[in-house]
Amino acid sequence: ELDLEERLGELDLRSDSDIPDVPPPTDSTPEILKRALSGLSARWKNWWIRGILTLAMISVFFLIIYLGSFMLMLLVLSIQVKCYHEINTIGYRVYHSYDLPWFRSLSWYFLLCVNYFFYGETVADYFATFVQRREQLQFLIRYHRFISFALYLTGFCMFVLSLVKKHYRLQFYMFAWTHVTLLITVTQSHLVIQNLFEGMIWFLVPISSVICNDITAYIFGFFFGRTPLIKLSPKKTWEGFIGGFFSTVVFGFIFSYFLAQHQYFVCPVEYNSETNRFVTECEPSELFQMKKYSVPPLLQALLGWETVNMYPFQMHSIALSTFASLIGPFGGFFASGFKRAFKIKDFADTIPGHGGIMDRFDCQYLMATFVHVYITSFIRGPNPSKLLKQLLVLQPEQQLSVYKTLKSHLLEKGILQPSLRG
């Protein structure tokens, strides 16, 4: 019986080809589909399964968009938890570390702490009016940094106390593995939620662009593919890459045009404490108001128009689609490299024909960060609810003086009308 540490050492450092494969995932295709497709050959059957599941996923996506921001937020959170679980499971399999003392509970505990921290930093602002009325919640939100840090430290100390003599290296590896996974999955999902709260369009357009790029690159590659793109993924071709790029930009442009017309997608999400629901109602910002643009002379000849009416947001969508097409695939290559490094075919077998949730979302991760940074750099001014929260935390005398300054400013600008009150 090999010592765990020895096994790990061997596993670690032998060349990639010596490492035994992780057992392939079981076939989880539902019985129904199997029977319906029993007539077809294996290759077409695989195609059909993938196709049906793709349609199913897209329909679920539309359904949830219809149900609103809160459901979307829950969806993002559940995806985050599932991805975290998938990546950690791979770690356990690679290192045969499923039985490390306390480790599994510790990883879930860390997930909880980090989520609580991020929740307090970002989402809690939107619930400010909800929280204001409940004293216990106020305490949890106001001191969330301190509390989440204290909780994290407890986990850290427990990790140190759980170090077992023969398994030091293994435990450190798993500790690092968990933290890198947290970094990737949790931060990204909170960035996605922040983007969502800025306006559903900032959530929908990037995600759709990545999906569109995935699909169109595949289609272009299928019909026109000739020159391989990168040794890592031999199926990807330059033709697919470039064709996917142009189609995604066009798709993003057109899709934004349709979405920008509806307040439901364009307005920042706000929590209405009276109706206890999320509302998206507002005066659309300048980005979402039609403007006349002069068509550059080059295109004038082609299109025959001198000016065109479009939304400023469509310009931004070009930037988003470009990023999705150029850098998104690198996320896919990273995941392919990862799967090869650890000799797994798919992250998990959650979705028949497609693999795990991570397989679907690997390209999305960089996108979320990009969109968030894009918004904070170029679009968004300060967040009103956060500002309000900070105002309410000031000392009463400070609040009074701020109030007076604000009032004189508003009266000056004519935003506030001096009123007579008895």
Place this chain on the structure above:
Amino acid sequence: NLQESESENKLDGETASDSESKSEFGGSPPVPTSDDTPEVLNRALSNLSSRWKNWWVRGILTLAMITFFFIIIYLGPMVLMMIVMCVQIKCFHEIITIGYNVYHSYDLPWFRTLSWVQCHGKKYFLLLRIPSHHLLPFGLSSGFCMFVLSLVKKRYRLQFYMFGWTHVTLLIVVTQSHLIIHNLVEGMIWFIVPISCVICNDIMAYMFGFFFGRTPLIKLSPKKTWEGFIGGFFATVLFGWLLSYVMSGYRCFTCPVEFNNDTNSFTVDCEPSELFQLQEYNIPLVLQSVVGWKTVRMYPFQIHSIALSTFASLIGPFGGFFASGFKRAFKIKDFANTIPGHGGIMDRFDCQYLMATFVNVYIASFIRGPNPSKLIQQFLTLRPDQQLHIFNTLKAHLVDKGMLGGLEDA
């Protein structure tokens, strides 16, 4: 490829379990443990036995480091910040070098460049609070793409390990240094007191352990004892208390560091906040009989210093245990041999890392309130309907609290 298979074979030496003391890295050279002590010291101490020599070397270097610390404090915030950055770079370098040695991955294509790029990229992002930090994601994305393009067929796992290793190191080293500088800017006292408490706890726990140590504390570090731990705790709280008392009297320590555009230098000049103004406190009856006073004058900051020292004494050692576990896991004696008798820079700073985060979180949660003028500035950039909404909510809140009589004054 013969070269590849040779390097793979060398790695088998690493399969030794923790209890065996085989040479860690098989055929390749182990982490160097050459004697770094300067010639001067060697000659001066040549007469003493090797055990006492070691003691003297450690002692002298400790005094040298403490003196150095004082000099830098005297030189001011700018120099302090630069020192923090240098320490950060050195720690990053030490940990990455260990990673290279563990994985024999020194020759991985582009890897060294990539890790340095990522380190500096993240550093600029955290330090420079000017718009250029928005270039960070583009920089990081290109670093990421370069990593993906550099993946080499037989070395995928190794490359992913180093990628992970680099990022975890970045997370630990770079974010912490950034937090330290954040604390420093809040006021030098928030930098000096925590760091001194950790150092004091280190030294005190060692001394108490040396003289009274009996019951071992944790299997991981057999030299640590409960007596050392508890003695160190009380000594550190007392030390922190006294140090805060002395420092709170000086503006250069208690004032936030500001950059003066006219003189192009850092200034520390302000009206000391309430924390640093002497106040009368009533002594609880229990202590009155012991101490003989009814009230005592002290700074509110000293109460906070108790929290800081407590954290330094209780959790600081865990940072040390974590580093010990890390060293055992990767079979190294010290992180490096930069400081004779002490090991690498990381060896001295392992307990400091958690402390920096704690102080930062502490300040953010309990001390620092939002700045009203900044809030007004942000308010002015909002849209009119948002401004109106905020104004009305604030008004309702003030009326609620009874600060506003509900009357409009013109």
